[in-house]
Amino acid sequence: MGAWFGWLGIILVPLLLLAAIAAVPVRARAQLSRHEGDDNLSLQVKTLFGLLKFNWEIPMMKLGGKGLQVEELARADSPSLLHTESDVKKDIGPSRIAELLQDAWKLLRRTENLTGLVRRLLNKVEISRWTWRTTIGAGDAVWTAMATGAAWSLQTTALGLLSQLCRLNAQPQMEVRPDYRAARLETSFDCIAEIRLGNAILAGLQLLVRMMRTEGGVRLWQNILFKA
Structure with a gap:
């Protein structure tokens, strides 16, 4: 009997450990702000109770002669050995945007049911905060009113699309304020x-299988993602 319980413990303990790890949430926070001409975009991802962290920032975005000039800062941290950091500057023009769209369409067309996989993954995502406030002015009362309506339509459409794809567990906070005194655009998102770590890992394995079945295989994905 004692040996039987011993073998039962050997089997159950790893299973319980895997179940506990699968239930751990992966938390992602996206923030976008534009204030007095300064644009900032950041994404923070953490899991395993903060043991694994990743930060991606665009602290500088400005329009230049060749298009949008972007400075990217990426950093991965953990209390163990993982620590990487990179600083990249890019120029994103119309040709670069067209190239990215073409690459995305290539992956979508060649990968088996990629949209279905993404939709099933998004159905597992829970939104616990959604705050979007915008102040807009066009320097003219009529144009400001039209711009305000367009901005409000954009925000409500984005929220409606999100609620169809994900689980919205938070009370959305949205606001669009017109500024009739000056031309300005400020926003804070x-x-x-x-998402549970187990769901993310399962989706990753399913994507890997589809990548291997794709014409060009994993190398095609690597070439496109590294080029991006």
Whole structure:
């Protein structure tokens, strides 16, 4: 009897440990702000109770002669050995945007049911914060009113699309304020999303299988993602 319980413990303990790890949430927070001409975009992802963290930031975005000039900062941290950091500057023009769209369409067309996989993954995502506040002015009362309506339509459409794809567990906070005194555009966006680590790992394995079945295989994905 004692040996039987011993073998039962050997089997159950790893299973319980895997189940506990699968239930751990992966938390992602996206923030976008534009204030007095300064644009900032950041994404923070953490899991395993903060043991694994990743931060991606665009602290500088400005329009230049060749298009949008972007400075990217990426950092991965953990209390153990993992610590990487990179600083990249890019120029994103119309040709670069067209190239990215073409690459995305290539992956979508060649990968088996990629949209279905993404939709099933998004159905597991829970939104615990959705805050979006915008102040807009066009320097003219009529144009400001039209711009305000367009901005409000954009925000409500984005929220409606999100609620169809994900689980919205938070009370959305949205606001669009017109400024009839001057031409300006300021916005502040903050979103927190969570997914169970087990669901994310399962989706990753399913994607890997589809990548291997794709014409060009994993190398095609590597070439496109590294080029991006």
